[in-house]
Amino acid sequence: MILEYIVTGNEMKLLDDTTSQVFLVPSVVLMEQAAAGVVRELVACFDKSKEFAVICGRGNNAGDGIAIARLLNQAGYRCMVYYAFGTDEAGSELFELQKNIYARYGFKVVSDIECVCKSDVIIDALFGTGLKRAIEGSLADVISSVNKTDAYRVAVDVPSGVDSDKGHVMGCTFKADFTYTFSYKKTGLLLWPGCDYCGLVKVVPIGIDDHSFCGNLPSVRALDESDLKKLDNRPAHSNKGTFGKLLVIAGSRDMAGAAVLSAKAAYKSGAGLVKIITPECNRSIIQCALPEALLCTDIASAKALETELEWADAVVIGPGLSKSDNAKMLVETVLKTAEIPLVIDADALNIISDNMTLLNEHKMPVIVTPHLGEMSRLMKKSIADIQEDIIGVAGEFACLYNVTCVLKDFRTIIAAADGEKFINLSGNCGMATAGSGDVLSGIVGGLLVQWRDTKKAAAYGAFIHGLAGDMVFDNTGSYGMIASDIIDGLDKVWIKVEKNGN
Ligand SMILES: NC(=O)C1=CN([C@@H]2O[C@H](COP(=O)(O)OP(=O)(O)OC[C@H]3O[C@@H](n4cnc5c(N)ncnc54)[C@H](OP(=O)(O)O)[C@@H]3O)[C@@H](O)[C@H]2O)[C@@H](O)CC1
Ligand SMILES: [K+]
Known part of the structure; x- marks a missing residue:
């Protein structure tokens, strides 16, 4: 049987690492492919009359989100970025890099969640596979606000608040219409109750494939x-x-x-x-x-x-x-x-x-x-x-x-x-x-x-x-x-x- 592999967040992290360390594909290249893949999907769904907003955390999921915002702007779409931790909060290396690239281009950044809520398409890049605990406080308020809008809601990799391994909901959770997940479906996107927050799940290839398992195949698969x-x-x-x-x-x-x-x-x-x-x-x-x-x-x-x-x-x-x-x-x-x-x-x-x-x-x-x-x-x-x-x-x-x-x-x-x-x-x-x-x-x-x-x-x-x-x-x-x-x-x-x- 040759079947679709389903991976946990940790297995995906290992795949990211193996692709960079064994196959020498830099993480930033994977991130660029991830962002380009999501933008391809969005461009196929929405015309340029729509306004986009990306809500960003401060990890690599946010790095994807900022790169998506950059590529959308470069393709002639209107897209703003909202930094949920504030503009001065430090984050992962790739997050910092993407933030700097975005700043050099001078594309739009907003600090008012009301602006985000008025957009037509809201992209969630708060947390991906790195979510470790329940989302609370002002971050939970951000999610509640965007969940109340009539905008199309798109999750990058995993809806923020869904545990990518077991599908638990961790506090306040982004309610997506579409989830574009990278390379392989994550178990948490398929199990209840996480699956209720994903909308339509689509796998976006980012250049990581079965080679990166290096023989250690994941234990979970699905038939189609x-x-x-x-x-x-x-x-x-x-x-x-x-x-x-x-x-x-x-x-x-x-x-x-x-x-x-x-x-x-x-x-x-x-x-x-x-x-x-x-x-x-x-x-x-x-x-x-x-x-x-x-x-x-x-x-x-x-x-x-x-x-x-x-x-x-x-x-x-x-x-x-x-x-x-x-x-x-x-x-x-x-x-x-x-x-x-x-x-x-x-x-x-x-x-x-x-x-x-x-x-x-x-x-x-x-x-x-x-x-x-x-x-x-x-x-x-x-x-x-x-x-x-x-x-x-x-x-x-x-x-x-x-x-x-x-x-x-x-x-x-x-x-x-x-x-x-x-x-x-x-x-x-x-x-x-x-x-x-x-x-x-x-x-x-x-x-x-x-x-x-x-x-x-x-x-x-x-x-x-x-x-x-x-x-x-x-x-x-x-x-x-x-x-x-x-x-x-x-x-x-x-x-x-x-x-x-x-
Ligand atoms: N690696 C690669 O090559 C590639 C990775 N890719 C992308 O990376 C994503 C994984 O990135 P990631 O590991 O940086 O985790 P991510 O989900 O961004 O969050 C981590 C941050 O969140 C924070 N934090 C966590 N929980 C929190 C809470 N409840 N409340 C508040 N803060 C909380 C945590 O903070 P800390 O726990 O350290 O305080 C940390 O700062 C993956 O989903 C995919 O999109 C793709 O680009 C392909 C290439
Ligand atoms: K996300």
Whole structure:
């Protein structure tokens, strides 16, 4: 998989340093390319009738901002600079340099924030990746004032107030319509709540590329639609056995639908055969809803389950399972005896959270798909603590239990036990609906029986799930979307895959 790298602020700082020290590109050249890149974008969006203002801090982000103001003025645009720390406050070396260059040209500087607020486009170059603490006092007042205007608001690299690593908001935060970020997206721009302040995020190349990693690749990546092109078409010479047999252990008396959604999503993701293990009372519901599924009901002993496990190539266990004694027996048996890869979801995770040693007992690769509430029970951490560092928590869990962890949230995080992580960027708020997780477990299971690769099934599974929701969004909107709609969207995703991503 060749994917888009996502970096933290610290990783970006290292890349800046490596580019200057190893490849001998001076920092000021990178800064000039950064400014020129942003100006190119602005010139494409705005004509010369618009007036621009840049609010500057005193670090290198402000250096970018001053260079942007200079280049805009040189291109015939009207642009002023406002120094939020005052005109006499010293700053970083590059900030000083840019300030001096700007002064030599004699372009406009204002000391009244009211002038800034009257401009048509306000560019935020207060803080970038160097933000270290909450923004308070007069700096917070500056941000509040510009946030109240009707101007277009453009953030340079990172909106001031957003932590570029974890996406926390640090006091008062610039609310951008566009964020032009340099070379790579920063994790904090993608995670909630930081993403709410970014508007449209666009990467501006500044001459730093993958060479600057010098082999130390970042651990976080994201899939995008071009990654669909990397999926192989199914072989023409095939039969249903070619595409794997999936056992879906799901559903209870009051939750037959969970089994249907999971199994149907597995079929709709290409699994060859899907067998559902569920209570007998669900028989007619499931057979009407999904006649393609094989059915096996009322498994009452470990021995009986072991026979079914021998038939399968992978297992999905948990959707709508309940926490009954029978459900516990099923979960324990699967974890202790299965010699095939597992996808563990929902109630199976709740059962495990009462006895975490169970998760040390698996013999084969495991994917867990908790939402924040389930993760909170598994890790004995509050949801707030998990949200504090969602990537870190997913990674910690994956390493601790040697599993691939799909931690479901607005931005689902996929963390493998080898340290590799993905942020999922597909999907929409309509997918926050009952059964959406059951569909995800089925997609991941369906991919797992075909590919036999847990990391790939988990990362692509989450991406395809979100994409399926995006594909039906125009038909349903966010209010009207239900889990079955997401399954309908899968057809559109796979047609795209078979047309090689087009
Ligand atoms: N390096 C390169 O080659 C390139 C870097 N580039 C650009 O550099 C940016 C990173 O620059 P940076 O590291 O100078 O940090 P930046 O965000 O400007 O702020 C640091 C200043 O803010 C201050 N400060 C922090 N928090 C504060 C608070 N709450 N309240 C008040 N003050 C606070 C802090 O002060 P201190 O903590 O020292 O008191 C320091 O003075 C990056 O985002 C990109 O735009 C590009 O040009 C490409 C080439
Ligand atoms: K900024």
